[in-house]
Amino acid sequence: MTRKLKNWLVVAFLLLVVLLLFWFKASQPRVLVIQSYDTDYMWTRDVDTGLRRVLDGNLHYKIQWHYMNAKRHPDADFKRRAGMLAAREIERFRPDLVIAIDDDAQKYALKEYIKDPKVSLVFAGINGSVIPYGYHLTKNVTGIFERKPLNSLRSMLSEIRDRSGNPLGKRIVHIGDKSASVMEDSKEIEAADWSPFRLAASKHAGTFDEWKRAVAAASAGGDLILISNYQNVLRQDGREGFVPPAELIEWTEANSRVPVIGMGGFMMEDGGMLAIGASGFEQGDVIARMTSAILDKGVPAKDIPQVMPRQYLVYMRQAVMDKRGLKLPDIYEAFSRASNNYH
Structure with a gap:
């Protein structure tokens, strides 16, 4: 060649x-x-x-x-x-x-x-x-x-109530911002069966001052604050600029007299105590x-059928739970550790 x-x-x-x-x-x-x-x-x-x-x-x-x-x-x-x-x-x-x-x-x-x-x-x-x-x-x-895993959340609240030395009361107060997703979630939260607990109030805050008032009211008239989302809370009414999520949760944990539990893992990322949320x-x-x-x-x-979610994740910050005197069965800690959501 x-x-x-x-x-x-x-x-x-x-x-x-x-x-x-x-x-x-x-x-x-x-x-x-x-x-x-x-x-x-x-x-x-x-x-x-x-x-x-x-x-x-x-x-x-x-x-x-x-x-x-x-x-x-x-x-x-x-x-x-x-x-x-x-x-x-x-x-x-x-x-x-x-x-x-x-x-x-x-x-x-x-x-x-x-x-x-x-x-x-x-x-x-x-x-x-x-x-x-x-x-x-x-x-x-x-x-x-x-969908928010409300049945699993209710079961978790029952476990906390049964195992903690200072058991939870029955009155739940839901707080969220005024975003479209929270307003949609609120329909589900407000229609849910929370027994043996009861939903005492569902509040929506557009500004930090409104959020602070909602937390104060929940501390006075509720036994537990349940937070859906809080990314869209303005620093002041009529002005641009949202309160950084971590700052808002830090303030809430510091000023709430009752336990604060979230419905999304982002709350744990922002310093919250405990959350249970749909799995991304x-x-x-x-x-x-x-x-x-x-x-x-x-x-x-x-x-291909359109489907509902079946899985959820648990997020725990042990030091804050200890401070609140709250306990859960070991399986919750094991679950949150296995998914790298235990702090």
């Missing part, structure tokens, strides 16, 4: 490799992940982790991530702009499937695509119904809802597996 022929064969081989790589890239299923919030929020990071545990093994996917950062910007104008940017990303990336997490992504980014037969939609973190987003009328949507890891894992079923097995989204 002549040198010239060898050179031509090498060139031909390299060209073939380039063409195969180009074909591989061009034929990769495209997945766009739209997060309503940003990675400074623990819930968002947990959902991302659940997604990556499954999707990182699918190297034949081309995945793009987009964050709307709506949690710390709750005004409607910002959300509309963030939704427009997310929609532009859909137009630019041209995904085969969009994963949309939490309600803002559904409301502000996906309304033009809910009946597009070329795009499958997989949702997570919807607090209420799919009806406001039109998903009940489409065939290209599936996903997992988000489960949300990410479930929607990742739905994505694989649609893209790898050709299962239509309409044939």
Whole structure:
């Protein structure tokens, strides 16, 4: 074989490799992940982790991530702009499937695509119904809802009451901010069966002063404060700027005369005593597996049932529990340690 022929064969081989790589890239299923919030929020990071545990093994996917950062910007104008940017990303990336997490992504980014037969939609973190987003009328949507684990929370409260030397009273006061997600969660909290406890009040605070008054009232007229979310509490009425979450929880723990328990792991990250919340890891894992079923097995989204969450996580800060004189069975500590949520 002549040198010239060898050179031509090498060139031909390299060209073939380039063409195969180009074909591989061009034929990769495209997945766009739209997060309503940003990675400074623990819930968002947990959902991302659940997604990556499954999707990182699918190297034949081309995945793009987009964050709307709506949690710390709750005004409607910002959300509309963030939704427009997310929609532009859909137009630019041209995904085969969009994963949309939490309600803002559904409301502000996906309304033009809910009946597009070329795009499958997989949702997570919807607090209420799919009806406001039109998903009940489409065939290209599936996903997992988000619900507070209220029955598990009630069981945990009963364990605290039975085991602690200074047992809890029966009066629960729920406090949250005035965000759309909290208002939706409040419907569920207020309709729940809390027996043998009872929900004495459900309060919503838009400013720090309102929050302080709610905590003071709960300390006077309740036996336990139950916090849903507090990311959108303004420093002062009519002025921009939210109270940093860690500062708000520090103040609450220092000034509440009754125990304070959260309904999300972010409260533990901000210095809280105890929390039980829906698992972001489960949300990410479930929607990742739905994505694989649609893209790898050709299962239509309409044939994959929309599901309710089944898992929750426990978060404990032992020093604060000891200070409050509260005890739980060892299984709670073991669970929180196993999930790296014991402090």
